[in-house]
Amino acid sequence: MSEPAERARKLDALDELGGKRVEFVLDDVIYLDGNSLGALPAVVPGRVEDVVRRQWGELRIRSWEESGWWTAPERIGDRIAPLVGAAPGQIVVGDSTSVNVFKALVGAVRMAGEGRDELLVDATTFPTDGYIAESAARLTGRTLRPVAPADLPGALGDRTAAVLLNHVDYRTGRLHDLPGLTAAVHEAGAVAVWDLCHSAGALPVGLDEYGVDLAVGCTYKYLNGGPGSPAYLYVRREWQDRFDSPLPGWNSHAEPFGMRAGYEPAPGALRGRVGTPDIVSMLALEAALDVWDGVSVDAVRAKSLALTDFFLECVAAYVPEGRVECVTPVAHGERGSQIALRCDDAGDVMKRLIERGVVGDFRAPDVLRFGFTPLYVGFADVERAARVLAQTLA
Amino acid sequence: MSEPAERARKLDALDELGGKRVEFVLDDVIYLDGNSLGALPAVVPGRVEDVVRRQWGELRIRSWEESGWWTAPERIGDRIAPLVGAAPGQIVVGDSTSVNVFKALVGAVRMAGEGRDELLVDATTFPTDGYIAESAARLTGRTLRPVAPADLPGALGDRTAAVLLNHVDYRTGRLHDLPGLTAAVHEAGAVAVWDLCHSAGALPVGLDEYGVDLAVGCTYKYLNGGPGSPAYLYVRREWQDRFDSPLPGWNSHAEPFGMRAGYEPAPGALRGRVGTPDIVSMLALEAALDVWDGVSVDAVRAKSLALTDFFLECVAAYVPEGRVECVTPVAHGERGSQIALRCDDAGDVMKRLIERGVVGDFRAPDVLRFGFTPLYVGFADVERAARVLAQTLA
Numbered sequence: 001m002s003e004p005a006e007r008a009r010k011l012d013a014l015d016e017l018g019g020k021r022v023e024f025v026l027d028d029v030i031y032l033d034g035n036s037l038g039a040l041p042a043v044v045p046g047r048v049e050d051v052v053r054r055q056w057g058e059l060r061i062r063s064w065e066e067s068g069w070w071t072a073p074e075r076i077g078d079r080i081a082p083l084v085g086a087a088p089g090q091i092v093v094g095d096s097t098s099v100n101v102f103k104a105l106v107g108a109v110r111m112a113g114e115g116r117d118e119l120l121v122d123a124t125t126f127p128t129d130g131y132i133a134e135s136a137a138r139l140t141g142r143t144l145r146p147v148a149p150a151d152l153p154g155a156l157g158d159r160t161a162a163v164l165l166n167h168v169d170y171r172t173g174r175l176h177d178l179p180g181l182t183a184a185v186h187e188a189g190a191v192a193v194w195d196l197c198h199s200a201g202a203l204p205v206g207l208d209e210y211g212v213d214l215a216v217g218c219t220y221k222y223l224n225g226g227p228g229s230p231a232y233l234y235v236r237r238e239w240q241d242r243f244d245s246p247l248p249g250w251n252s253h254a255e256p257f258g259m260r261a262g263y264e265p266a267p268g269a270l271r272g273r274v275g276t277p278d279i280v281s282m283l284a285l286e287a288a289l290d291v292w293d294g295v296s297v298d299a300v301r302a303k304s305l306a307l308t309d310f311f312l313e314c315v316a317a318y319v320p321e322g323r324v325e326c327v328t329p330v331a332h333g334e335r336g337s338q339i340a341l342r343c344d345d346a347g348d349v350m351k352r353l354i355e356r357g358v359v360g361d362f363r364a365p366d367v368l369r370f371g372f373t374p375l376y377v378g379f380a381d382v383e384r385a386a387r388v389l390a391q392t393l394a
Numbered sequence: 395m396s397e398p399a400e401r402a403r404k405l406d407a408l409d410e411l412g413g414k415r416v417e418f419v420l421d422d423v424i425y426l427d428g429n430s431l432g433a434l435p436a437v438v439p440g441r442v443e444d445v446v447r448r449q450w451g452e453l454r455i456r457s458w459e460e461s462g463w464w465t466a467p468e469r470i471g472d473r474i475a476p477l478v479g480a481a482p483g484q485i486v487v488g489d490s491t492s493v494n495v496f497k498a499l500v501g502a503v504r505m506a507g508e509g510r511d512e513l514l515v516d517a518t519t520f521p522t523d524g525y526i527a528e529s530a531a532r533l534t535g536r537t538l539r540p541v542a543p544a545d546l547p548g549a550l551g552d553r554t555a556a557v558l559l560n561h562v563d564y565r566t567g568r569l570h571d572l573p574g575l576t577a578a579v580h581e582a583g584a585v586a587v588w589d590l591c592h593s594a595g596a597l598p599v600g601l602d603e604y605g606v607d608l609a610v611g612c613t614y615k616y617l618n619g620g621p622g623s624p625a626y627l628y629v630r631r632e633w634q635d636r637f638d639s640p641l642p643g644w645n646s647h648a649e650p651f652g653m654r655a656g657y658e659p660a661p662g663a664l665r666g667r668v669g670t671p672d673i674v675s676m677l678a679l680e681a682a683l684d685v686w687d688g689v690s691v692d693a694v695r696a697k698s699l700a701l702t703d704f705f706l707e708c709v710a711a712y713v714p715e716g717r718v719e720c721v722t723p724v725a726h727g728e729r730g731s732q733i734a735l736r737c738d739d740a741g742d743v744m745k746r747l748i749e750r751g752v753v754g755d756f757r758a759p760d761v762l763r764f765g766f767t768p769l770y771v772g773f774a775d776v777e778r779a780a781r782v783l784a785q786t787l788a
Contacts, residue, residue: 025451033455040451045443048674052442056620057419057434061427061753069621096669098643099493106533123655128644128669131657135640139500139533146655171653218670226450227463227673246529249492250522259565259758261517261540263525275490275522276612279621280442281675359455364653 004314004383011310011379017303023291024224024376030385032360035198035338035371038224038288047287051280072286073230073251073277074269079289080223080232083297084196084215085206090234092272093219093282097197097231098128099247100216101164103272104233105136106246108162108191108214111239116161116190117141122176123148125166129195133164139246149176156188163190167205168198168336171363173328175199175336179210186211197221201292202337202374203301207234214239222337222373225285233272240268249274291375303374304337307382311339311370314386323393327367338371349392358388398708398777405704405773411697417685418618418770424779426754429592429732429765432618432682441681445674463673467624467645468663470676473683474617474626477691478590478609479600484628486666487613487676491591491625492522493641494610495558497666498627499530500640502556502585502608505633510555510584511535516570517542519560523589527558533640543570550582557584561599562592562730565757567722569593569730573604580605591615595686596731596768597695601628608633616731616767619679627666634662643668685769697768698731701776705733705764708780717787721761732765743786752782 001009012018025040055067064070077091084091095103109119121133123146130146137144147155149165156163163185168175178194185192194215199205201222207215215234219225235243245265250256251273254264265271312326324341343349343366350362360370370385395403406412419434449461458464471485478485489497503513515527517540524540531538541549543559550557557579562569572588579586588609593599595616601609609628613619629637639659644650645667648658659665706720718735737743737760744756754764764779 025447027452029454031454037450037455037458039454040446045446045451048442048446049439052434052439052620052678053419056431057439058421060423060425060433061431061755062748063621064431095489095493096643096672098645098669099489099641102641126644127647127653127655127657130655131642131644131647134657135642139640220670226446227457228670228676229674230672231669246533247493247496248525248529249490250520250525251492253521253525257758259521261521261524263521263528275492275625276614276622278490278624278672278675280623280678281672282622284446284674354456361455364651 004317008310008379008383011306015303015378016299017295017374018378020291020295020375021378026376028357030358030381032358032370032372032377032385034373034377035221036361037220037227038222038373039376041224041288041291043290044226044284044287048280048284051283069277069279072279072282073273076282076286076289077232077269079286080219083292084200084217084234085204086208086234090237090269091232092269093232093285094230094277095274097216097218098132100231100233101129101132101195102136103245103247104193104214104216105133105162105164106140107243108193109136109140109142110244111242112161112191116159117143118159119144119161120147120152120155120163122165124169125164125195126170126197129164129166149181152181153184156184156190158189160188160190162193164193164195166195166198170198171340171367173336173338173340175203175334178205178212182210182212198336202304204297212236219285224288224291226281226288229281229285230278235269235272240271243271245271247274251275251277295375300374304372305332305335307372307374307377307379308335308337308339310379311372311382311386314383315341315389318386318390319393324368338369341368342366343368343393352392353389356388356392358385398711401704402773402777405700409697409772410693411689411768412772414685414689414769415772420770422751424752424775426752426764426766426771426779428767428771429615430755431614431621432616432767433770435618435682435685437684438620438678438681442674442678445677463671466673466676466680467667467671470680470683471626471663473680474613477686478594478628479598480602480628484631484663485626486663487626487679488624488667488671491610491612492526494625494627495523495526495589496530497639497641498587498608498610499527499556499558500534501637502587503530503534503536504638505636506555506585510553511537512553513538513555514541514546514549514557516559518563519558519589520564520591523558523560543575546575547578550578550584552583554582554584556587558587558589560589560592564592565734565761565763567730567732567734569597569728572599572606576604576606592730596698598691606630613679618682618685620675620682623675623679624672629663629666634665637665639665641668645669645671689769694768698766699726699729701766701768701771701773702729702731702733704773705766705776705780708777709735709783712780712784713787718762732763735762736760737762737787746786747783750782750786752779
């Protein structure tokens, strides 16, 4: 047994999250793409079958009340809350991340008030955030300015209404300093909006603790909610009364079944709801969240860092120097739960890796991206992935 | 056998859609709430199970390509197209109806151009349309004016940018004159947007034929897509190049995987997409649409009118005169696929009706609403429903 393989055996034996793996449907593929689509939790198929066959098929319309469909967005929001450091009553689930970014940004600009005419957006963020921010700026008459997170402090000022930042860079895996940047945004008197797509479920976020104003995130990556499962919106309790959504659908009405012509927003997080919730996908997500019972996000983070450290160690041991370049920061405080390796033929390499049973993804133009989901990825997987990578690169 | 019961037997024997009933999961409940949540098509559970267990569970990320997930919004849009009289390439599925109303209205105002400062909305429409229209008007600097459909021709003018109308009134079941009102909107140089939630799947719509500009609809009523299944957006082909969405998410980008900082909209209907499509719910809908194979919407409409006529006939025969008042128009050309009966104690009556196995719904303050889905409601159901209603009202 090679030295890294021996190390992997020991690390797996000590892994306190190792027992979680059996709660997922896995095979002999090394799945390092949970940061794109999480693996299927074993509890989900049976629950979805119940939702379809019994709740929809037998109870039909009665399920809106009897099966708890109507309250699902806030109930599931409260299940996500502890994973991102939020007290209950501040998160609702529903719509896509893009739609929630729109609600959050228009809401943020309105919170900031008339005098502030600039909207700053993380220039390195996943593109949709920038596109939607541009639309929010256009519709609210603000100017959009893309700024790299590192340059943010110098860009903030009296004109800044709101700032949209991504917690983890989807390409490089760089973790941004949420406490520090949020504090800087607040010092400038602006509203801080965070996109948690690549951090929620992989590391502690601390929304309440660090005073984040608004946040959004998807649920199909580290939260394993299923393909395109509904996203969520966090509105800090102190802001809820002033949160003025650009999508005031009937589900956010104070009295939705009053069917009144005039709009009156519901109190609390409910204000972030829009239309009829997408029940089948939403309850698949609810089932998927069961795997978090008894899991500490700190333990997840510790394992995530151990996994990515170990992957870098194995890559160093197996892959000839200079063949790939790691673009993910080495410092723990700056690293999410993925490793991005640059090489000229990344597209082709990833194709061959997948053929050999190691699934990551390619991000144009030259990045091999490997995501490490601590709930189901083990150290032996990591060693094998690095070994197959080295063979593929050879 | 009573005279109506005998008539029901004969009508069922002649029903050319009678054979469709076995394609749904039904029991001895008379389900007259398919205009709120359609019954479960029998093909759905197995297909959803495949989506969850095999496509997600085994193929995982590969399914975006191999299981056709990525193209689902436009593929399923093309399945809905013939049901609403649209040629392929003009409908995408995704998001809720409310979100699609927002895209359509902001898009419509932008199509209409700067000179037109008024947005008209059907004053009798389902409330969410009015709330969203108000937001669209506010964000685009237009004035919102609610107008009853009957008063629309007099309200149109040079100032009108766009008009949002509901094809069938959700409360009364009144069918509005889509060809005539669309022509009137066009004569005023404005853009016509229709909400098809209560008509699609129940009667011919003729979007292409009558020159409708934009349309939205849900899929969980007469299209039986499941609770909160994704809605759709129709953008007439001639307008697609000018459709400027307020929700330009990455799925609507000309090159979504190019991950480019600048937004460039995709050609065609794809421009109506926003974020990652909600696959489980969307593919449940796709399976549900199988029941439409070989079904003519004209046959559905003919049966729908026969069902509602027969219901009125049975109510007249069984219910003492004056006990309820029908608020649905008697003229076929003005009737959707539901019958709304007004009575003072409607809330209580509906509760007792449901206890007796006849499921409709109550709309505040005083309406009993009964929806008739021609694919699975038969004439004997209608006779029994009226009989139980009479007993309940006695």
